[in-house]
Amino acid sequence: MSNPPHILVIDDEPQILRALRTILTEKQFKVTTASRGEEGLSLAAANVPDVVILDLGLPDMDGIEVCARLREWTQCPIIVLSVREGEKDKVAALDKGADDYLTKPFGIQELLARVRVALRHASRAQGAQEATVQAGPLSIDLAWHVVTRGGEEVKLTATEFKLLAYLAANRGRVLTHRSILTQVWGPADADHTEYVRVYIRQLRRKLEADPERPEYIITEPGVGYRFLADE
């Protein structure tokens, strides 16, 4: 990773570009901006960024296509920006290889958190996986398949553990229903969203203090789930 991390922002709204450039530069990032898809693609090719922030509503080409074209040659994290009613686009972009998303309008803390997660995930992908994930009172040992809550072991079924392990390994990142189903149940069950719903409820009952107001296994409406672990 270059130092400081290089962020490429592709968005057609000059105000957003201005705000993001100011804020991210202030936060010690190197920032490049593009207002069109083609421009963004050639900038990325010329100087490979550490993170791409991509608006899905570009004037010249579909943001999902930009995603797909970036994925043809780079695994650098992509965070897509979309509007509230764009669930379908978000999911399509995530399934096409985007790493995370943010709904406009978003808070800058949220954006920074996503960028941090993306950078960490990218570096983790290169190095070795940590064996244990901590989230508040929860401790998930991915190697030994042991989950404890406040020091006490929590009994999970095989599927429950598989699901939790997938979420924990991707902590901080959004995971679409499809990717969870493909990973945990297999590609044949990729459309059975209800499996995920049921098992997430079971996991929350076993792990969350208040299953109706979860703190660790968070629902991303219309998209999927996100596991929040300790930083």
Add this chain to the structure above:
Amino acid sequence: MRFPALSHLLRYLAAVGLMAVTTAAFVAAGRALTPPLVALLYLLPVGLSAAVWGLGPGIASALSGFLTFNYFFIEPYHTLTVHRPSDLIMLVVFLIVAVVISQLVGSAQSGLAEAQAREREATRLYELSVALGGWHDERSIAGILARHFQTTFHAEHVELSVTTEGLFTLQQPAESAPPTRPPELSVSIQAARGVLGDIRLWRAGPPPTSAERRLLRTFASQGALALERAWLAQAESRARVLEESDRLKTAILSSVSHELRTPLSTIKAAISSLRSEEVGWDSGARADLIAAIDEESDHLNFLVGNLLDMSRLESGALQPQRGWNILSEIVGSVLQRMRRLTEQHQIEVDLPDDLPMAPVDYVQMEQVFSNLLSNSLKYAPAGTLIRIEARIQPDTSLIVQVSNQGPPVPEEHLDRIFDKFYRITAAERVSGIGLGLSICKGIVEAHGGRIWAENHEGGFAFKFTLPLDWDGAQPPPPPVEMV
């Protein structure tokens, strides 16, 4: 009136034949008949021919009568010569009388036939105009026209093209291709604002008579009138819709600008006071102002979201993306998101564990709960209880209730609170555009459910139903897996 050419000749032959038969009868009667009597009797077949077969055969009958009378009954017999001046006078008088009679009878006859034809025409026309009356869409009108053209003109095929905005061509009989040869008859549908289309008829047989051509044109102009009327009716209803949507737009604009300005004023005031450096960096006031900016921009976002939803609902783009969902998860994430807003109230959730999954759009259902909840929060006094509960009904649908201890809503408003931009209280007292509940209604109905409001003891409740049946599929049973 249609007579094949052959029957035309036949009528002459019949007239002459009748005369021949009469003559034969007279000849058989022999000399018993005196020439004056024969002349008188000869007028009978002449009159009859004219009456039955028309003017031409009548005249033919008169002429043949004149010749046979001369040949058989005027001396010298079997010649066409006349010796006696009195016989000559008799013959000439006979001819004049016979021709005059056949002319009178024949023209009366053809007058009658023409009157009958015109009556038939009038009846056809009347039938057509009755059939066309009351229709206001071009396709129905064209269909009726094509059918009437076919029956009236005995056409084997009719093709009708309408060349107005909604360009289309219609075949009668339907679903059949027109014959390959050029049409025998065609007429354009001409109205005040130009040619609206044209009609082509295929039919074998003799060319159309002038009466038929006239009727064809009349039919076409009737069709033009009907199409014109349909167009005017459509234009009028379009104008009405435009007027209505214009009125609605004005209502939206005034309501929206009022609503948007309130949070904007707060944000502007907070930011300008933060920039003025009158507020210390570490003071509580600063934190308050920043919190206000944050909350108000969220509120602005919420308002814009509702507006967008409404416009999508209007345009029919709010199709639910269904999936089997757990209601408690939806309610939970709504409550999580609205944490700050619900601090002043007590919230109680009663969703039984064994509630089946519901085939709903997760995001839209979240929207329903958050709109019902924010409406309840707005009207129910702080510190009171808001309850969210759901039960399964005997007809295997879910009934969901969001109740509060707010003031009751007057009965006459209960139905109308789900209307767009409808508010019971004056705009200044409670914020909101008046879209939240109508969005709920739109979403619930798109899911096949029903939403209504009820007053109950000590409060007010929103209720809605959600069918559990999804295109015949029932909720999946919970999976069983051992630890």
